[in-house]
Amino acid sequence: MKFLPSHESDLRELLQWRRDVRNFSTREIEPEVLAKLEASIDLAPSVGNSRPWRIVRVSDEENRQSVIRCFEQQNLAAACDYKDETQTEYLALKLAGLKDAPVHLAFFTEPDPEEGRGLGRRTMPETLVYSTIMAIHTFWLYSRALNVGVGWVSILDPEEIKDILDVDNNWQLTAYLCVGYPKHHDDKPELHRKGWQHDQSAVWIDR
Amino acid sequence: MKFLPSHESDLRELLQWRRDVRNFSTREIEPEVLAKLEASIDLAPSVGNSRPWRIVRVSDEENRQSVIRCFEQQNLAAACDYKDETQTEYLALKLAGLKDAPVHLAFFTEPDPEEGRGLGRRTMPETLVYSTIMAIHTFWLYSRALNVGVGWVSILDPEEIKDILDVDNNWQLTAYLCVGYPKHHDDKPELHRKGWQHDQSAVWIDR
Numbered sequence: 042m043k044f045l046p047s048h049e050s051d052l053r054e055l056l057q058w059r060r061d062v063r064n065f066s067t068r069e070i071e072p073e074v075l076a077k078l079e080a081s082i083d084l085a086p087s088v089g090n091s092r093p094w095r096i097v098r099v100s101d102e103e104n105r106q107s108v109i110r111c112f113e114q115q116n117l118a119a120a121c122d123y124k125d126e127t128q129t130e131y132l133a134l135k136l137a138g139l140k141d142a143p144v145h146l147a148f149f150t151e152p153d154p155e156e157g158r159g160l161g162r163r164t165m166p167e168t169l170v171y172s173t174i175m176a177i178h179t180f181w182l183y184s185r186a187l188n189v190g191v192g193w194v195s196i197l198d199p200e201e202i203k204d205i206l207d208v209d210n211n212w213q214l215t216a217y218l219c220v221g222y223p224k225h226h227d228d229k230p231e232l233h234r235k236g237w238q239h240d241q242s243a244v245w246i247d248r
Numbered sequence: 249m250k251f252l253p254s255h256e257s258d259l260r261e262l263l264q265w266r267r268d269v270r271n272f273s274t275r276e277i278e279p280e281v282l283a284k285l286e287a288s289i290d291l292a293p294s295v296g297n298s299r300p301w302r303i304v305r306v307s308d309e310e311n312r313q314s315v316i317r318c319f320e321q322q323n324l325a326a327a328c329d330y331k332d333e334t335q336t337e338y339l340a341l342k343l344a345g346l347k348d349a350p351v352h353l354a355f356f357t358e359p360d361p362e363e364g365r366g367l368g369r370r371t372m373p374e375t376l377v378y379s380t381i382m383a384i385h386t387f388w389l390y391s392r393a394l395n396v397g398v399g400w401v402s403i404l405d406p407e408e409i410k411d412i413l414d415v416d417n418n419w420q421l422t423a424y425l426c427v428g429y430p431k432h433h434d435d436k437p438e439l440h441r442k443g444w445q446h447d448q449s450a451v452w453i454d455r
């Protein structure tokens with residue numbers, strides 16, 4: 042396979058326009074689009090080809106509401122850790138689109154899968170969770186290519202989410218994603234628009 | 249930004265043909281190609297826009313040789329954990345291309361960056377390392393788009409690598425990458441070709 046300049050420019054556009062979306066339309070995602078997004082995950086890399094990701098579609102309304110309450114509690118607790126103007130700034134940020142997003146997905150990692158037979162994770166077992174992260178990033182980019190938005194909600198208590206979703210006790214919550222069509226097409230990142238954190242260049246050193 | 253079907257098909261090709269490359273040509277990567285790869289990392293997502301990745305280019309020959317020795321020791325130790333035919337199978341795998349790859353990059357994570365002001369990582373501080381993983385995956389895909397190969401070496405002792413590279417003691421080794429032009433263009437994944445681990449479908453459940 043020889044890649045062409047169009048592969049580079051298309052990927053660059055996807056990377057430049059990928060967003061952590063927090064404003065969703067309530068429009069449902071078409072089943073054929075969801076099927077493509079699900080299939081994209083099978084293309085992600087994993088240590089020893091172990092594919093340790095376990096994915097929960099959260100569609101039960103009571104479960105969704107419990108997750109939203111968990112976010113609200115943890116977001117308030119986070120706000121309380123900031124003082125004065127920083128607290129005001131924090132409270133003005135919209136950090137999740139859980140209520141409107143038509144699809145909620147919880148990504149877990151199986152910490153000891155048979156697949157892969159342990160290869161590549163003897164000294165760095167964390168590479169299992171890292172594999173799940175690459176599956177999530179694959180899903181995120183593929184969503185963007187289909188004009189679907191993804192928002193990653195990390196302001197949650199992982200153990201509480203496990204209880205709500207009643208999953209295998211060994212699984213580790215890796216990420217909770219909101220998925221849906223973005224409400225705005227000009228979504229400059231919230232943290233830029235509101236001055237929370239502008240871009241810093243990567244640190245590179247030589248050895 | 250409205251994405252077109254070509255964005256989807258180009259991304260799918262990149263994902264399908266991304267490989268963990270272990271057979272590199274010793275041909276140098278052109279500086280302008282390396283510069284594009286470095287720039288791609290600045291497009292990766294990170295929790296609170298914290299950009300916690302710290303990247304070390306390992307070009308000193310003595311350091312490269314020390315890393316290779318570290319891999320060889322850990323690879324032998326891993327082989328010793330397998331028995332009988334599985335051990336023979338393991339020893340027949342080529343798991344790294346450290347000797348030939350012209351570029352070695354060590355990715356570290358700063359565990360408490362000022363950038364981002366703690367946002368999004370109060371209950372899940374591991375999202376910092378997850379950000380570095382997405383930067384690595386971005387670099388990996390962008391490399392593929394430029395016909396450059398990446399191989400991730402996780403059969404290493406992270407503390408030993410930190411000692412060899414003499415970096416900030418707080419930094420956490422997240423990944424060690426070999427980068428270069430692939431030697432073969434038909435590189436079916438090594439673990440498939442040699443029957444170590446074939447693909448399994450992702451596990452999806454509903455809640």
